[in-house]
Amino acid sequence: MPGDAAELVFDEATKRYGDGPPAVDRLSLTVPAGEICVLVGPSGGGKTTALKLVNRLIPLTSGDIRIDGRSIQEQNVTELRRGIGYVIQNVGLFPHQTVEANIGTVPRLYGRDRRWIHTRALELLELVGLDASYAKRYPSSLSGGERQRVGLARALAADPPLMLMDEPFGAIDPIVRARLQDEFLRLQQEVRKTVVFVTHDVDEAIKLGDRIAILRQGGRLAQYDTPETILGEPADEFVAEFVGADRALKALALRTLADLRLDDTTGEGPRAPSETTLRDALALLIAEHADRLVVTDGDGAPVGSVTRDDLLA
């Protein structure tokens, strides 16, 4: 079975249906091993098509895609797919199998036995934040969020070096979605997979992506960069408009008070713990009509302060 994380390279990858315009047009980008690359863009931007080119659910028209230097074209298609974790919006759990059997799907294809799968399933349930008692349940008895956790566990079961995630949190209500996003980031700290993540939600892209690829109509890459750069220096009008007029505020949400140099002075003023984002800190200052914010540590003890200008610098 696979393991670790792989570098993914799109090299002039192109998909064209018949004689029509390309759905993905000469897409070239490199996702370094262990990073999350979010593909985002308006519908018709070809983001899901680009994702499915990687596991050959959609065949390339021209160009190439390489995983750790190996072209996907050279590999046996079922072998290729077994080595890539795949998570889709509607999860696609098998309704006739228990959670444990669902998680064991790919290991079973690799010939793993029942006991190995049982141990692995319990391990993964814990990793995705579900109790071991879920192992024997059927998908129909799970909530949407629980199903997607199981979907994630199933995709991770064979320890694939690359994960493809197609709007995995798209059908989940906002509160649960935010929690799943946080847990996904925590989980990624542990497993360090290379992830390609498709979403139409800019905020989700900014929150999750180490890098963001913005695709425009016709499957052309508009910009591929870190969230900070995309928000701070959008490549063109299209990107600026797509990330939104509030992109300066979104950029503030990427950093926390812990990232700033604090004044030693503490004194009076509203207080906020150091893990507060700059965006929330600014909102607090505006609400309190204050100019200086006292930063506290985990126990609530003041460690310094910042001014409104510091936040906006």
Place this chain on the structure above:
Amino acid sequence: MNVLAGGPVIPNFGSGSSCEQTNGWWCTDWLSAHWGDTLQPALVQHVELSLIAVGIGFAFSLVLALAGYRFRLLDPPIGVVADFLYTIPSLALFQLLVPLTGLTVTTVEIALVSYTLLILYRNIVAGLSGVPADALEAARGMGFTRLQTFVRVELPLAVPAIVAGLRIAVVSTISIATVAAFVIPQGLGRPIFIALNQDLFKTEILAAGGLAIALALVADGLLVLAQRALTPWSRA
């Protein structure tokens, strides 16, 4: 057609009990005397006729359904032929078949199998078509081969619809199989015909008819139990 040809000796009412002589509704002495030579063999034959018909019908339907499901263009023509076979009255079908296959079990089975095709074919296709698209996409994306997808995902998920079809097919076959007695001296239809020809001997008609009904109910119940065992997930 002589439905009585080659059958066992007809009960002699002249020397029978008073219940038999007055054609009573439920002559237990007749029943105990003729269970072994009349009713029990008829019941066993009936089970055999029905099992063979549903077994062959299921095998045919499964192959046809796979073709109709995989190649959607084939679905309407197969459906129409199965529809057409289903509409032919059983007695008319026997008449059509006898010149070709004679007064044989083959004639009966051809007719019985024909009637199972529509129900089984339609249900298997419906079951396969009802498999959730996202489960199929996940299977493909995780590297299932076509065969693995069919055996591990499509077929198990189609089981409830397939069993639903089998239940209807089994019950209707058991019912239609009584008519087989027009062609061959077998099945629960035979004691019924004999009784009809003997001043409507009520006990025999009730007993044979009752056995056919009971057989259908038991078979249906067994299929329900089988489905429960096969699809624990559908009750979760």
